[in-house]
Amino acid sequence: MEAAGIHVKDLNAWFGAKQALHGIGMEIPAKKATAIIGPSGCGKSTFVRCLNRMHETLPDARVEGKVSIGDLDVYGRGVSPVWIRRRVGMVFQKPNPFPTMSIYDNVAAGLKLNGFHNRHELDNIVERSLRHAALWDEVKDDLKKKSGASLSGGQQQRLCLARALAVEPEVLLMDEPASALDPISTAKIEDLIFELKKEYTVVIVTHNMQQAARVADFTAFFLMGYMVELDKTETMFTKPSDKRTEDYITGRFG
Amino acid sequence: MLKSSQNISVRRRVTNWLALGSICLATFIVTIPLFLILGTVITRGIGALNWDFLTQIPKPIGETGGGMANAIVGSIELLAVASLIGVPLGIGSGVFLAEYGRNKWGNMVRFTADVLNGVPSIVIGLTAYALVVVVQKHFSLLAGSVALGIMMVPTICRTTEEVLLLVPQAIREAALGLGIPKWRTILSVVLRTASAGIVTSIMLAFARVAGETAPLMFTAFGNQYWSKSINQPTAALPLQIFTYAIMPYEQAHAQAWTGALVLISLIMFTVILFRFISSRSTIKGAS
Amino acid sequence: MQTMPEPMRSRNTESPDEHEMTESIASTEALKVVPKSRVGTQDNIWADVVFRSVVIFCAVALVASVGLIVVELLKESHVSISKFGFSFLIKQVWDPVNEDFGALPFIYGTIVSSIVALIIAVPLSIGTALFLTELCPRQLRGIFSLLVELLAAIPSVIYGLWGIFVLAPFLRAYVQPFLAKYFGWTGLFSGPKYGYGMLAAGVILAIMILPIIASITREVITAVPRVQREAALALGATKWEMLRMAVLRNARPGIFGGVILGLGRALGETMAVTMLIGNRAEIARSLFAPGNTLASVIANEFTEAVGNVYLSALVEMALVLFVITLIVNALAGLLVWSITRGMPSRALA
Numbered sequence: 001m002e003a004a005g006i007h008v009k010d011l012n013a014w015f016g017a018k019q020a021l022h023g024i025g026m027e028i029p030a031k032k033a034t035a036i037i038g039p040s041g042c043g044k045s046t047f048v049r050c051l052n053r054m055h056e057t058l059p060d061a062r063v064e065g066k067v068s069i070g071d072l073d074v075y076g077r078g079v080s081p082v083w084i085r086r087r088v089g090m091v092f093q094k095p096n097p098f099p100t101m102s103i104y105d106n107v108a109a110g111l112k113l114n115g116f117h118n119r120h121e122l123d124n125i126v127e128r129s130l131r132h133a134a135l136w137d138e139v140k141d142d143l144k145k146k147s148g149a150s151l152s153g154g155q156q157q158r159l160c161l162a163r164a165l166a167v168e169p170e171v172l173l174m175d176e177p178a179s180a181l182d183p184i185s186t187a188k189i190e191d192l193i194f195e196l197k198k199e200y201t202v203v204i205v206t207h208n209m210q211q212a213a214r215v216a217d218f219t220a221f222f223l224m225g226y227m228v229e230l231d232k233t234e235t236m237f238t239k240p241s242d243k244r245t246e247d248y249i250t251g252r253f254g
Numbered sequence: 255m256l257k258s259s260q261n262i263s264v265r266r267r268v269t270n271w272l273a274l275g276s277i278c279l280a281t282f283i284v285t286i287p288l289f290l291i292l293g294t295v296i297t298r299g300i301g302a303l304n305w306d307f308l309t310q311i312p313k314p315i316g317e318t319g320g321g322m323a324n325a326i327v328g329s330i331e332l333l334a335v336a337s338l339i340g341v342p343l344g345i346g347s348g349v350f351l352a353e354y355g356r357n358k359w360g361n362m363v364r365f366t367a368d369v370l371n372g373v374p375s376i377v378i379g380l381t382a383y384a385l386v387v388v389v390q391k392h393f394s395l396l397a398g399s400v401a402l403g404i405m406m407v408p409t410i411c412r413t414t415e416e417v418l419l420l421v422p423q424a425i426r427e428a429a430l431g432l433g434i435p436k437w438r439t440i441l442s443v444v445l446r447t448a449s450a451g452i453v454t455s456i457m458l459a460f461a462r463v464a465g466e467t468a469p470l471m472f473t474a475f476g477n478q479y480w481s482k483s484i485n486q487p488t489a490a491l492p493l494q495i496f497t498y499a500i501m502p503y504e505q506a507h508a509q510a511w512t513g514a515l516v517l518i519s520l521i522m523f524t525v526i527l528f529r530f531i532s533s534r535s536t537i538k539g540a541s
Numbered sequence: 542m543q544t545m546p547e548p549m550r551s552r553n554t555e556s557p558d559e560h561e562m563t564e565s566i567a568s569t570e571a572l573k574v575v576p577k578s579r580v581g582t583q584d585n586i587w588a589d590v591v592f593r594s595v596v597i598f599c600a601v602a603l604v605a606s607v608g609l610i611v612v613e614l615l616k617e618s619h620v621s622i623s624k625f626g627f628s629f630l631i632k633q634v635w636d637p638v639n640e641d642f643g644a645l646p647f648i649y650g651t652i653v654s655s656i657v658a659l660i661i662a663v664p665l666s667i668g669t670a671l672f673l674t675e676l677c678p679r680q681l682r683g684i685f686s687l688l689v690e691l692l693a694a695i696p697s698v699i700y701g702l703w704g705i706f707v708l709a710p711f712l713r714a715y716v717q718p719f720l721a722k723y724f725g726w727t728g729l730f731s732g733p734k735y736g737y738g739m740l741a742a743g744v745i746l747a748i749m750i751l752p753i754i755a756s757i758t759r760e761v762i763t764a765v766p767r768v769q770r771e772a773a774l775a776l777g778a779t780k781w782e783m784l785r786m787a788v789l790r791n792a793r794p795g796i797f798g799g800v801i802l803g804l805g806r807a808l809g810e811t812m813a814v815t816m817l818i819g820n821r822a823e824i825a826r827s828l829f830a831p832g833n834t835l836a837s838v839i840a841n842e843f844t845e846a847v848g849n850v851y852l853s854a855l856v857e858m859a860l861v862l863f864v865i866t867l868i869v870n871a872l873a874g875l876l877v878w879s880i881t882r883g884m885p886s887r888a889l890a
Contacts (some may be wrong), residue, residue, distance in 0.1 A: 086433025096424035100447050110432035273781035287748045288692045291703045323864035346599025363600045370607050372870035376836050380859050384613035404606050462814025466695025468811040475765025492698045499702045514699045525694045
């Protein structure tokens with residue numbers, strides 16, 4: 001299936017009584033990388049978690065609005081969140097490989113736990129996913145011997161990426177994927193995003209503006225639960241339309 | 255100007271030493287009974303501990319020899335059947351509390367589990383009596399297992415909850431984010447990560463319940479011979495120890511000590527094993 | 542727009558890894574093996590519902606078993622309740638032949654034996670807890686706390702066995718004469734010295750409830766924040782003064798909760814008490830006298846009780862015991878929870 005663009009209309013989200021997102025509307029183009037930037041607490045993580053219906057797993061959380069991935073209505077009636085999450089991959093801020101599973105089992109987890117057990121195909125998929133995540137060469141001899149948690153931080157994050165890629169999502173969401181990593185691992189992850197966006201629609205949340213500038217085709221600026229501006233990255237950083245964007249980028253706040 | 259000597263009055267210093275000394279003394283006093291009891295059980299029990307003891311059933315009063323084989327087997331059988339009730343209900347409620355119970359319903363269940371934990375074992379025995387023995391019109395292994403099973407539930411439930419809560423939320427999110435449904439996440443990811451802790455909680459429940467006598471007195475009731483079915487009364491190690499202890503015969507007393515030795519060895523072994531495993535798994539497990 | 546972000550890195554040079562990767566991504570099209578067409582909405586929801594129902598059923602079963610206990614106790618004690626009414630709780634008679642029963646001696650015995658146990662156990666437990674948390678060298682901590690845990694693991698019947706053959710003779714030979722000689726004037730230590738009796742029961746109960754009070758006290762003491770201790774020391778307090786002012790005072794509600802929990806345990810203890818208390822339904826002032834508790838009379842007489850009224854009276858005593866322990870444990874739970882926020886299960890286990 002082709003990677004699809006995301007259409008968001010009038011998205012609102014709450015934590016209990018507190019409203020975290022106000023009327024977000026945007027178009028995220030397919031097979032491009034779109035960065036979401038903004039100061040802490042502006043709702044960027046919440047937004048991204050609404051795209052794969054992870055936000056509603058929190059107690060007292062609520063979402064209203066329309067999100068479409070390609071022609072799939074994410075919040076449509078009768079649409080199972082579980083199914084959405086199979087089509088949308090997510091890499092979290094802190095690497096979270098399954099500690100009791102080997103590297104192989106970690107990558108295969110999304111498939112195995114959904115009933116897919118063909119050994120030969122699994123081997124192929126695991127290898128392919130680890131290659132996509134630039135981790136294959138480092139772990140190919142220890143696939144079943146080492147546990148997912150025994151790798152270094154950067155390797156763990158790439159493992160989580162491989163795990164997300166193994167189920168062939170159309171969209172890849174990354175919530176500050178490199179913020180817990182050292183600069184070298186961060187660079188590796190950024191290199192990967194460059195390659196990944198040729199095949200997947202990537203949405204990356206980052207608090208690092210330089211990272212957005214390096215990696216993303218488009219950037220959206222969020223502030224206090226509102227989306228202030230969405231532009232080509234180059235435009236955003238050289239000629240932003242909104243003064244608040246300009247203030248944030250030049251470091252006047254945040 | 256501070257005087258370097260005498261900045262604490264003698265009275266305060268003496269009080270300090272006395273108090274700290276009493277604290278150490280208290281601890282010392284507390285450990286004495288443990289060694290005394292274990293020592294007595296070993297010295298008085300080891301004499302009659304032989305192969306016969308472990309393989310023969312009791313002989314009638316006056317005859318020498320005989321053993322507690324039926325009681326040992328009876329205890330094992332009671333625990334086995336009890337765990338069929340106690341383990342699933344305990345783990346199930348533990349999963350409920352950890353994964354679905356962070357709310358007022360969960361609090362109610364949690365409170366009830368603590369209440370059940372505090373109910374005297376003899377009261378639970380009476381309940382099993384009313385539920386099973388009165389209905390069946392005879393004592394039975396089943397009745398005893400029901401009583402013991404009920405007793406296992408709160409221990410397993412609360413420890414399972416604790417262990418599950420130690421699994422980081424990030425792991426659950428990773429699984430949910432992959433499109434793994436919640437039930438599969440709990441079963442194949444969360445429970446799997448917490449499995450060592452759950453196993454030890456079951457062992458702990460076993461150790462606690464294996465030594466219980468009161469709930470068996472009007473349920474399993476005891477048996478001088480082998481129990482042939484789940485509907486017959488059965489001997490159990492603690493019950494047998496009690497019966498012998500209050501008999502006015504030296505011989506019976508000797509057997510009681512030996513039975514105590516067997517029982518306490520099994521329990522101590524389990525407790526120490528539990529401690530060992532749980533200290534290892536906190537290093538290795540979810541972090 | 543003073544600050545310019547770094548220019549995008551040029552992607553002209555490809556490292557071997559990337560080359561490989563580009564190839565693999567291109568060949569992705571050929572390997573679409575994961576079945577996406579399965580909508581999977583229905584079976585997922587169904588499986589989730591089933592799992593959730595099973596788990597809720599287990600929780601409900603737990604709650605129901607407590608309900609069952611109450612129902613069965615009420616059912617079986619109905620005869621006695623309707624015959625004796627409230628006077629059951631204050632009558633002193635225990636006459637199986639004439640079917641006249643009163644629970645007062647047993648309530649008295651339960652309370653007195655537990656109080657004796659608390660008087661002995663509380664200072665020792667708090668001392669042990671303080672030792673383990675404040676004074677014990679780190680390496681020895683594991684061993685000592687294991688010892689306390691082992692004390693908790695000894696079954697009641699073995700305590701009773703040891704009590705009959707070791708503790709009771711010891712009390713009879715050494716302790717009781719000593720107490721009678723120096724404290725006999727209180728009236729608490731008079732009468733024949735059997736060894737058995739209220740004192741023996743109190744002592745064995747004390748040993749049995751030590752671990753639980755000690756471990757809860759340990760938890761609440763550990764929960765007192767470090768800054769409190771440092772504040773006291775910084776004022777020039779000695780170690781003991783610091784413990785008294787900063788630690789014990791702050792932990793007081795929790796310690797109190799642990800004591801009440803220990804009380805709850807003592808109230809319900811059956812086997813060791815039955816074997817040591819002398820089994821006589823009497824109220825006496827002296828601690829040397831034999832007595833009986835609610836739990837021990839049930840254990841002793843239930844299997845030989847004949848007649849509906851007799852049995853029913855015994856079950857009614859179980860009901861009284863249940864209610865008392867329920868109130869006591871609920872109180873304890875609240876107190877401990879207020880300090881440690883809800884996780885005393887390790888101590889209970």
